[in-house]
Amino acid sequence: MSTKKKYLLGMDCGTTNIKAVILSEDGTTVAEASRPSTFISPGQNMQEQDANDWWRQSVEIFQSLAQQAGPEVVKNIQGISISSHTVSMLPVDKDGVPVRNAMTYQDSRSVEELQYIVDKVGFEKFVKIVGGQPSVAFLPCKILWFKKHEPELFARTAAFLQASSYINFKLTGVMSSDIDQATRTQCLNMSRLSWSRSIGDAIGIDLNRYMPRLYLVDEIIGKVTREAAQETGLVAGIPVIAGCSDAMASMFALGLSELGQAGESSGTTSLVFVGAKKKSRMDLPVITRPCAISGMPWVFDAPIQTSGAALKWFVDKFAAEEREYCEKNGLNIFDYLNERALQAPAGSNGLLFLPYLLGERAPLWNDYARGLFVGLDMNMSRDDLIRSIFEGTAFALRNVVETVRKSGGKCESLRICGGGAKSRTWAMIKASMLNCPVYLLDDSCGDVPVGDALLVGNRVGVFGSLAEGVEKTIKVKEVIEPNPQWAAVYDKMYAHYVKVYENLDEELKVMRRDVLDIQQTQLEEKQREEMNSRDTVA
Known part of the structure; x- marks a missing residue:
């Protein structure tokens, strides 16, 4: 060598x-x-x-x-x-x-x-x-x-x-x-x-x-x-x-090298990065942090609580029919769900899914929000239900991006790494949801230590620029452009997604408190019953 x-x-x-x-x-x-x-x-x-x-x-x-x-x-x-x-x-x-x-x-x-x-x-x-x-x-x-x-x-x-x-x-x-x-x-x-x-x-x-x-x-x-x-x-x-x-290292591993490129490290949860020219106010739902990328002195980074976790939740709790079919036919359940989601139209025939199964971090920052299906009716198909899961998590991504755009963030394209980058269906939905191209990174990319190496390589002059290091190191598997028809649907449905949660926020807060009280009471009752049962046996 x-x-x-x-x-x-x-x-x-x-x-x-x-x-x-x-x-x-x-x-x-x-x-x-x-x-x-x-x-x-x-x-x-x-x-x-x-x-x-x-x-x-x-x-x-x-x-x-x-x-x-x-x-x-x-x-x-x-x-x-x-x-x-x-x-x-x-x-x-x-x-x-x-x-x-x-x-x-x-x-x-x-x-x-x-x-x-x-x-x-x-x-x-x-x-x-x-x-x-x-x-x-x-x-x-x-x-x-x-x-x-x-x-x-x-x-x-x-x-x-x-x-x-x-x-x-x-x-x-x-x-x-x-x-x-x-x-x-x-x-x-x-x-x-x-x-x-x-x-x-x-x-x-x-x-x-x-x-x-x-x-x-x-x-x-x-x-x-x-x-x-x-x-x-x-x-x-x-x-x-x-x-x-x-x-921050995962942001470099995504290959972000200039203002306008946004990134999502997509797995069980997601971490979203959007650059900005100016420092944000400190009283915003998502704030900027100093960034070492030339021309991008500040970056918003925002965690989303459930992305891939929502899809796994659906598979575990509701997809017995699909799991059985995949087992019989030797199919991967997640690949199959990707195919099924594309059988439903954009907007899932009016079915909205709010993926707040574990509360939400950015931009809501509360632990009392809970998941919701809105728009269920007698004509709903399994395909509508499946697609709504993909769309709901993409609506959560848009909520973050729209929040930081209002605060000075610039998102003209999205680069995705992690498990979420394996879903072409999801990427198609996200491209149309954000109305910008989505770059899917090769499976070999996105590992955090590579981001560390890019950072120091730019500093010590091994690379002429961060962009040069990214070009040599980070491989793009596919670029997916927005579907104009889907984008028009999502523009209409996004307004309802935001409004539904806003109207229910205070009620969900009170409800969560009451549910915790009920659960505590039921737990205590169960413990007393178990103690009484043991005393009777003794």
């Missing part, structure tokens, strides 16, 4: 796996490796990970990559970028040694602390500062819980790190905070892009003391040290950039 070639290393410390690739300057993957992540649940509502495991698994991955690629490739790695799940609370001492396990974003033990902080700051002021609804998933309440319940460990704490910044520290000896993950902590003043004094005061700490220096996502924070090189099999002196969240 020629020593003249240049290479890049991208890694993602995900929730369930840590994965990494070595990417060649021609866009080919030279080596890849992964290791599973382990969760620790020390008590109710507690989710943790051991940062020492992050590093141990990273070392194994680096060693595997080096062995696969060989010394000539490793010598020519031009840069490293690492992303991670976020937000985590990892306290480390002055030497960078973890003083306890990291609390991950799933950890919800600090509900009381969250309410205290919101009351202290004031709800409206809190939202204006952090640019989002207060949630137990984020950092302020976790730090306060740690400070209250583990004061001796807190006294040893010098800094709070994210998963990627801890691995970066082990590689370089430099503690850092990347601006992308910082915007997701709810510790940052989003208007000033600096650590919030008000949030810090509510916690009772100076955030500037505990949060490492802020870096742009593609800013070089340091180089691989000799000690790290000896441990990992890498070469000392490789530049390491600050990196970003796995969400």
Whole structure:
């Protein structure tokens, strides 16, 4: 293999796996490796990970990559970028040694602390500062819980790190905070892009003391040290950039390289990216974050709660007839549903599906919304029902895109990766729903570490531009144009989709509260009956 070639290393410390690739300057993957992540649940509502495991698994991955690629490739790695799940609370001492396990974003033990902080700051002021609804998933309440319940460990704490910044520290000896993950902590003043004094005061700490220096996502924070090189099999002196969240890295893996290109990472849930020229207001349902793409300084990223999950729900709960047919004929159930959906007309003969089976994140941000079928009648066919599922999730996508367009987002085309990119029917519906072309990426594309590699490749000059790196690395399988007749139908039906939910919002909120009360009462009655039954038997 020629020593003249240049290479890049991208890694993602995900929730369930840590994965990494070595990417060649021609866009080919030279080596890849992964290791599973382990969760620790020390008590109710507690989710943790051991940062020492992050590093141990990273070392194994680096060693595997080096062995696969060989010394000539490793010598020519031009840069490293690492992303991670976020937000985590990892306290480390002055030497960078973890003083306890990291609390991950799933950890919800600090509900009381969250309410205290919101009351202290004031709800409206809190939202204006952090640019989002207060949630137990984020950092302020976790730090306060740690400070209250583990004061001796807190006294040893010098800094709070994210998963990627801890691995970066082990590689370089430099503690850092990347601006992308910082915007997701709810510790940052989003208007000033600096650590919030008000949030810090509510916690009772100076955030500037505990949060490492802020870096742009593609800013070089340091180089691989000799000690790290000896441990990992890498070469000392490789530049390491600050990196970003796995969400931001997935945007680069989609191949977005210029303003107007939007992206959807489509799986069980979806994550939507839409670029903007200007920073948004902070009181909007979806806000902008800094972006490292030239000509696209800001990006809206918006999560949708159920996309592929809605289709799987339909298969599990309602599609016994279709499952049986597929089993008899050796067909894939999802391929079959794609075919059946196309037998119904656009608009599913007036049947609307609102896919809020687990509540909704963007742009509604509530957990009480629930799924709805609207427009059922005696003439409804199975094909109408199936198509309405595809259309309902596409209406949810349009709701996000329309929301960010009103706030300055620019969406002229949509690139889709993940499991959702395998459905041509879904892509046809989305193209007409958004009235823009949809680019389906090859199955080999869209892996988060590739996005990391593209980010650092653009920074260190391996690629002349991000667009060049995307062209070499990200392969488009097909471009689907809107169907004008479908688009006209969806324009009419979308207005009803939005209005139906708006009219039911308050009722769904009250109903959800009452349902939870009823379920709790029924559970208690069942437990009493079981206890009485055991007493009778005894």
